[in-house]
Amino acid sequence: MSKKAQEGRKPNPLATLIVTLILVAIAVVWTVPTLGVLVTSFRDSKDIFSSGWWTVLPHQGWTKTGEIELDAAVDPDQPITIEGKTADFAAWRAGVSVTPDRQLKWVGNKRTRTIEVSERRWVGFGANLTMDNYKNVLSAGEIKYKDGQGQEISRQGNNFTDAVLNSLAVAIPATLIPILIAAFAAFAFAWMEFPGRKTVFILVVGLLVVPLQIALIPILQDFTKLDLNGTYLAMWLAHTGFGLPLAIYLLFNYIGGLPRDILESAYIDGATPFTTFVRLILPLAVPALASFAIFQFLWVWNDYLVALIFLGDRNRVVTSALAAMVGEKGQDWHLLTSGAFLSMILPLVVFFSLQRFFVRGLMAGSVKG
Amino acid sequence: MSSPQLVIPENPVWKAVKLIVLLAVTVVILGGGFVFLKEYKDSKIILTVFAVFWGVGSTGLLYTVLNALGETFSRKVRAWLLPLIFAGPALVLLFWFLVLPTLRTFGLSFLDETSTRFVGLENYLYAFTNPTMLESFGNNLLWLVFGTSGTVILGLIIAVLADRSRWESAFKALVFMPMAISFVGAGVIWKFIYAYKGEGVADIGLLNAIVVAFGGQPQAWLQLAGWNNFLLIIIMVWLQTGYAMVILSAAIKGIPSEQIEASRVDGATEFQIFFRIIIPSIMGSLITVTTTVLIFSLKLFDIVRVMTGGNFGTNVVANQFYIEQFTFGSTGHASAIAIVLLIAIVPVLIYNLRQFAERKAFK
Numbered sequence: 001m002s003k004k005a006q007e008g009r010k011p012n013p014l015a016t017l018i019v020t021l022i023l024v025a026i027a028v029v030w031t032v033p034t035l036g037v038l039v040t041s042f043r044d045s046k047d048i049f050s051s052g053w054w055t056v057l058p059h060q061g062w063t064k065t066g067e068i069e070l071d072a073a074v075d076p077d078q079p080i081t082i083e084g085k086t087a088d089f090a091a092w093r094a095g096v097s098v099t100p101d102r103q104l105k106w107v108g109n110k111r112t113r114t115i116e117v118s119e120r121r122w123v124g125f126g127a128n129l130t131m132d133n134y135k136n137v138l139s140a141g142e143i144k145y146k147d148g149q150g151q152e153i154s155r156q157g158n159n160f161t162d163a164v165l166n167s168l169a170v171a172i173p174a175t176l177i178p179i180l181i182a183a184f185a186a187f188a189f190a191w192m193e194f195p196g197r198k199t200v201f202i203l204v205v206g207l208l209v210v211p212l213q214i215a216l217i218p219i220l221q222d223f224t225k226l227d228l229n230g231t232y233l234a235m236w237l238a239h240t241g242f243g244l245p246l247a248i249y250l251l252f253n254y255i256g257g258l259p260r261d262i263l264e265s266a267y268i269d270g271a272t273p274f275t276t277f278v279r280l281i282l283p284l285a286v287p288a289l290a291s292f293a294i295f296q297f298l299w300v301w302n303d304y305l306v307a308l309i310f311l312g313d314r315n316r317v318v319t320s321a322l323a324a325m326v327g328e329k330g331q332d333w334h335l336l337t338s339g340a341f342l343s344m345i346l347p348l349v350v351f352f353s354l355q356r357f358f359v360r361g362l363m364a365g366s367v368k369g
Numbered sequence: 370m371s372s373p374q375l376v377i378p379e380n381p382v383w384k385a386v387k388l389i390v391l392l393a394v395t396v397v398i399l400g401g402g403f404v405f406l407k408e409y410k411d412s413k414i415i416l417t418v419f420a421v422f423w424g425v426g427s428t429g430l431l432y433t434v435l436n437a438l439g440e441t442f443s444r445k446v447r448a449w450l451l452p453l454i455f456a457g458p459a460l461v462l463l464f465w466f467l468v469l470p471t472l473r474t475f476g477l478s479f480l481d482e483t484s485t486r487f488v489g490l491e492n493y494l495y496a497f498t499n500p501t502m503l504e505s506f507g508n509n510l511l512w513l514v515f516g517t518s519g520t521v522i523l524g525l526i527i528a529v530l531a532d533r534s535r536w537e538s539a540f541k542a543l544v545f546m547p548m549a550i551s552f553v554g555a556g557v558i559w560k561f562i563y564a565y566k567g568e569g570v571a572d573i574g575l576l577n578a579i580v581v582a583f584g585g586q587p588q589a590w591l592q593l594a595g596w597n598n599f600l601l602i603i604i605m606v607w608l609q610t611g612y613a614m615v616i617l618s619a620a621i622k623g624i625p626s627e628q629i630e631a632s633r634v635d636g637a638t639e640f641q642i643f644f645r646i647i648i649p650s651i652m653g654s655l656i657t658v659t660t661t662v663l664i665f666s667l668k669l670f671d672i673v674r675v676m677t678g679g680n681f682g683t684n685v686v687a688n689q690f691y692i693e694q695f696t697f698g699s700t701g702h703a704s705a706i707a708i709v710l711l712i713a714i715v716p717v718l719i720y721n722l723r724q725f726a727e728r729k730a731f732k
Binding site: 192204 | 375406407413414416417419420421425428429431432433436440445448449451452453455456458460462463465467468469470472473474477504527530533534536539540542543544545546547548549550551553554556557558559560561562564571572573574575578607610615619637668670671674675678687690691695696700703704706707708711714715718719722
């Protein structure tokens, strides 16, 4: 059903409206969770703990407009009259509405003698936004923030700066290395003659079925023996090994489909297989390389399991730093939300700028085990 | 193969010198870089930049050197040596990281927790009788049934509806977006939605705020037995529906418009068109998507790990694998669980691969 089909038929306005409404509802449901985290990450920590993130949207709500200090002569054990309303301490403590839009509430114990005045007003136009959460989550030193009661708390920062750098140091090579190795292998399988070529290729594709969990324990034992745990090299090797079957399979399909004439004329001109591959095949295979690159980059950047096991607490990447934060500081939403958003920025940028390549890689990559 | 008679031969001495220099440079770069990465502690930024260039550069250099070495041999040797140089590194890595580990894990699954004593099928007996494992299997079944059907059905509905909208690409981009987010990130996003602060405290979790606005009681959702599994499954559906939608949408666009127009002229209703034409036409893609999501739900780990750690009755097999190995240090149990996972996945994936080969999606 392409655009042609739609032009050919008279659109029913009611049906179109219903379809649009359903789609808008779905789009809202799909976007709101992320939006909540984005908004929260820019809110003041005190606000985060005392109200929902949706309160930054303009709405009618109660806002504190002032305080009344009661006279020392007022006896809290007797009914008290303020602004024409009479009630006992317990009622004042719970809050009394003087008018529908004005509420008075006793704060603290009987000795404080303070009444808080709040009025129903339109609020949320001047949302109190800040970059402090990001500063705090990126910091490695001591950080300070206010909790829901406005008390200052100081903590050790989570050093997300290092985590982001670690993620880059892991993800970029762990994307490019498997592509290079797989492209060489795909070229060999597609265009070089050697005994057992077909059998070996089928075995390589068959390795797609192996789930990650199978390999973790033995590889961890190897890395421990080689003293590679916690190093970037361990992560590159692991992600390369796990990513190769899919990479070889995809690149073989593409490189194997290139016209034979191109290769033959290159060989007649005296090119070696190596120069043919580097100068001719790699540039021609760029669309396939890009598709797999995006796929692999998102996979590695977002990976948690492999990083958890081979990096541990040394050289934490963003996913493991974020997961550790969930475990240690599960209620520190100002840090969690800004950390979560930091972990999402790069993949989202890659994703939206290169969506077409990603979709192609996804279509082809639906077979990963 | 190449035609060496057309190439002007180089001075052999000069060639040998070049090769030796190249070899020496490679050894220095590979070894020196490794030591530098291990020892250097001053600036994280320099370290990161160096790691990226060293890692990628070394790989390229390794192939260049191996090829230069290979090309010094006679034509007869080159005929089998060059393919080995091209495909060899990939095969070595595949053998080290996938083939060998599968065999080793299989072997470990018959040994006790410290891998010293043969225990026969004891670990498998454990995997299928231990109450925690049985709970995990049950939960995985929930993920499998509800996660997969939720993802595929929603993906299909959105694909069909978006196809009729003028703002198709915008809607699809929004639904697709979570694909770029890590499971850990998604965990934080949804943990915030399910947040519970206690009785009488202003809600900061969206779900509780909605429940309260409709007159309900706020809940600690993630600890609510029975419900919590479904609340976790919603996260997976949120993450994966975009994938199902994109693949199915492409398949729907591949249906010839004449076919649909003709049945419309014959008086078929939209529902008849959907069930009698669209569904049968996209069956191949539907199966691929279903099996892919199915495998994903079998191996699911991150969401449960981050959200509940497998507590409150939400454990799944892949998380139990992690707990057995890294909390209890029981390699035997963990290995048996990994093998069970493999056996569960193999038939689905073989089916998937076969479908895939017929479809030839990658052009």
